[in-house]
Amino acid sequence: MNLLKKLATTPSVPGREDRIREVIKREIKSLVDEVRVDAMGNLIGVRRPRPARKTTKKALKVMMAAHMDQIGFLVSHVGDDGTLRVNPVGGFDTRNLFARNVKVCTGTGDLPGVMNPGGKPIHIASPEDRKKVPEVNEFFIDLGMSPAAVKRKVKIGDMVVLDAPFQILGDAVVSQCLDNRVGCWAQIRALQKLKKHDCEIHAVWTVQEEVGLRGAQPAAYSCEPDIGLSCDTTLCCETPGVPTEMRVTEFGKGVCLKIMDSSTIADIKLVETLEKIAKRKRIPTQRGVLPRGGQDGAMIQRSRGGVRTAVFACPVKYIHTVTEMSHKVDLESYPKLLTAYLEQV
Ligand SMILES: [Zn+2]
Structure with a gap:
């Protein structure tokens, strides 16, 4: 194992x-x-x-x-607000992408981040908004860093993967x-x-x-x-x-x-x-x-x-x-x- x-x-x-x-x-x-x-x-x-x-x-x-x-992503855009946009490499079901921990793998090390779709949180979303399943290009990554720091570290083309632990559960392996x-x-x-x-x-x-x-x-x-x-x-x-x-x-x-x-x-x-x-x-x-x-x-x-x-x-x-x-x-x-x-x- x-x-x-x-x-x-x-x-x-x-x-x-x-x-x-x-x-x-x-x-x-x-x-x-x-x-x-x-x-x-x-x-x-x-x-x-x-x-x-x-x-x-x-x-x-x-x-x-x-x-x-x-399956993962390549960074496609580094925004002036410090958020990243990504292009998928492989088939994702976007319903599985909400509120995910991600790892952005840069030339100078891996950065932890979170991924969410753009738009309003549930408290302020309209009933119509809530029904929509966003496209991959509506998701963005927040590294919790200043835009300047993000721009210094992240390049277009850097790899992004979802981050989750490897676990043994009962008779099974989860990862x-x-x-x-x-x-x-x-x-x-x-x-x-x-x-x-x-x-x-x-x-x-x-x-x-x-x-x-x-x-x-x-x-x-x-x-x-x-x-x-x-x-x-x-x-x-x-x-x-x-x-x-x-x-x-x-x-x-x-x-x-x-x-x-x-x-x-x-x-x-x-x-x-x-x-x-x-x-x-x-x-x-x-x-x-x-x-x-x-x-x-x-x-x-x-x-x-x-x-x-x-x-x-x-x-x-x-x-x-x-x-x-x-x-x-x-x-x-x-x-x-x-x-x-x-x-x-
Ligand atoms: Zn396969």
Whole structure:
């Protein structure tokens, strides 16, 4: 859990993945044979085959990819009153943005701030005002500093993330950006647990997924894999107000092997192979279909001449809020299944 906490509390929005990349790089250095960072910022670790016994079969190249960006903002305007305006990088539901603590990451350090929409507080708002859900561009950030100090410290383009604690609640973990630090974590854990394997592993931590799967495309091109494993999270809507048929995944029933979402239809034979391994090793898994939403697997699957691709996804409740929640069973099963697959392919 310490590793997941470290990953979840390191800010990284699309185009600003430097910090998390350093954290992951340190973790994997001793686990892979080669590490490189491509021009877009994707972190790629290559681990050559470590066969248990001599083999003449050609090693398959397996690419696993987890995006290391989280939804956040880039500063778009520093006002004369010292407030900041931001541009979202990633999909926000503005109903989750009221009265939030934020962190503004500047060149000279991180500044705590609060985010609220412009307009009147409830005491003086008209009934009409109260019904409106503001757009992202109506929100502003207050750093509690003088306009001059703000102007000195904050630049257009600085990264802003929502700020919330990492918590263990009962059988679950609650944090912001479990989407997708869980996938980042699962890949590191798999490399740690893995001993002998015949395949050549290309473990990739991608950039800019939240703004349209941008990093995975060049990464897949350069890795040229035979098999693609997208490592991400997915919705778990097992919550009041959502009918059972719309819950996507079940909480605590194991890592989800996605059958499809709006970006990818997984290779069903690969899914069946994964399920067989899971059954043999008694690792809980479940299938899931997400009607809308995509992940990096789409780019891997369609790279070069096409790549057989499966999608791992940890069920997450309250996704894209600062209280994303994952069940420990789902978390544990995730690297277990990844490791078991890599050991046998
Ligand atoms: Zn994601």
